[in-house]
Amino acid sequence: MSAGHRTRPSLVVLPAGPRALLVELDGRQDTEAFHAEVLRRRAAGELPGVRDIVPGERTVLLDGIARDATALARELETWPIPPPRHDAGETVELPVVYDGPDLADVAEAWGVAAADVPGIHAGIEFRVAFCGFAPGFGYLTGLPDHLHLPRRATPRTRVPAGAVALAGPYTGVYPSPSPGGWQLVGRMPDPGRLWDPHREPAALLEPGARVRFVEAAR
Numbered sequence: 001m002s003a004g005h006r007t008r009p010s011l012v013v014l015p016a017g018p019r020a021l022l023v024e025l026d027g028r029q030d031t032e033a034f035h036a037e038v039l040r041r042r043a044a045g046e047l048p049g050v051r052d053i054v055p056g057e058r059t060v061l062l063d064g065i066a067r068d069a070t071a072l073a074r075e076l077e078t079w080p081i082p083p084p085r086h087d088a089g090e091t092v093e094l095p096v097v098y099d100g101p102d103l104a105d106v107a108e109a110w111g112v113a114a115a116d117v118p119g120i121h122a123g124i125e126f127r128v129a130f131c132g133f134a135p136g137f138g139y140l141t142g143l144p145d146h147l148h149l150p151r152r153a154t155p156r157t158r159v160p161a162g163a164v165a166l167a168g169p170y171t172g173v174y175p176s177p178s179p180g181g182w183q184l185v186g187r188m189p190d191p192g193r194l195w196d197p198h199r200e201p202a203a204l205l206e207p208g209a210r211v212r213f214v215e216a217a218r
Contacts, residue, residue, distance in 0.1 A: 009034060009081050013073040020063040021073055028057060028141060028169070032129060035060050036084035039208060055130040055207045057139070092209055094173065095216040096122070096164050100184035102152070106166065109149055117185060118215045120147070126171055126211040131203060136175035136195025138205030143169055155181030162191030164213065171213075173205075189216060 009030035016022040025031045035055040041047040049072075051064025065072060098118035100106075107114040126142035143166070151167045156179060159165070163174045165182030174180065175194035188194075194204050205211065 011077065013076050015069065015073075016061060016063075019065045019069065020061060021065065021069055021076070023060045023062070023076060025058055025060070028129060030081075031055060031058050031060060032127070032141070033081050033084050035207065037079060037081050038062070056132070057130060090210070091125070092204065092211045093214050094164075094188055094211060095190070096186040096188055096213045097216050097218050098164075098186040099218060100164065100186045102183040103185050106149060106183050106185055110147055121171070121185065122213045122215050124212075126213075128205045128207050128209045128211060129170075130207050131205065133172075134174070134176055134178055135197075136203045136205065137172055138203070138207075138209075138211075140171040140205075140211055141169060143171060145169075149183050151181040152183060155179055159184065160187070162188040164188060186213075 010026050011030070011034065012024040014022045014024065023034065025034055035053070038047065038053055038060060042050065042053065049065055049067035050062050051066070052061070054061040054063065062072070096118075098121070103117055104114050107117050110117065110120070112120065124142045126140035128138040129141045131138050148169050149166050158177055159174050159180035159182075161174055161176050163180075163184050164186040165172050165174065165180065165184050167182040172182065173188050173191065173194060175191055196202055196204075
């Protein structure tokens with residue numbers, strides 16, 4: 001095994017219509033590594049004939065394939081998959097006012113004072129694993145295992161745009177008002193940055209991007 005590589009993740013490649021392949025992986029880390037390798041190969045011109053790459057929690061969809069999809073599936077099954085480089089690319093900084101209604105509950109679950117939550121959360125570098133739920137909503141990984149949180153027992157019928165929320169291993173920021181069951185720890189003063197259909201790309205947070213939260217004054 002060469003330096004910087006690990007055992008290749010186990011994957012299953014399935015047809016998804018006439019011009020798409022769905023790659024299923026064992027977990028989030030394997031999916032992150034495979035997605036990073038797909039992006040690297042496309043940027044290097046080594047993945048011709050693939051229009052869209054859409055990661056999920058444990059899947060990566062290759063869509064708009066303008067070549068022999070069966071042959072591509074065989075290639076995917078032989079790729080060496082190195083661990084992703086977390087130091088690549090620019091970091092998106094998001095200002096946050098940490099005054100969310102669930103801040104005290106999160107502090108209790110973490111075993112810290114409420115005043116310590118902002119420093120802990122803002123001290124973590126996150127990565128956008130995938131997007132979904134609503135336009136511009138990124139699922140951000142990076143929380144250590146001991147900071148994972150359950151969803152609320154009773155979801156809220158309306159979460160305001162800009163709410164910074166935690167659930168399971170993820171952090172997310174609601175780009176628009178919607179129902180939601182995540183734990184709310186703060187708010188982003190300018191949520192309009194997250195999704196702008198007149199901008200290219202429309203989503204500020206795209207899969208693979210690094211993200212840091214910056215505590216803002218109330």
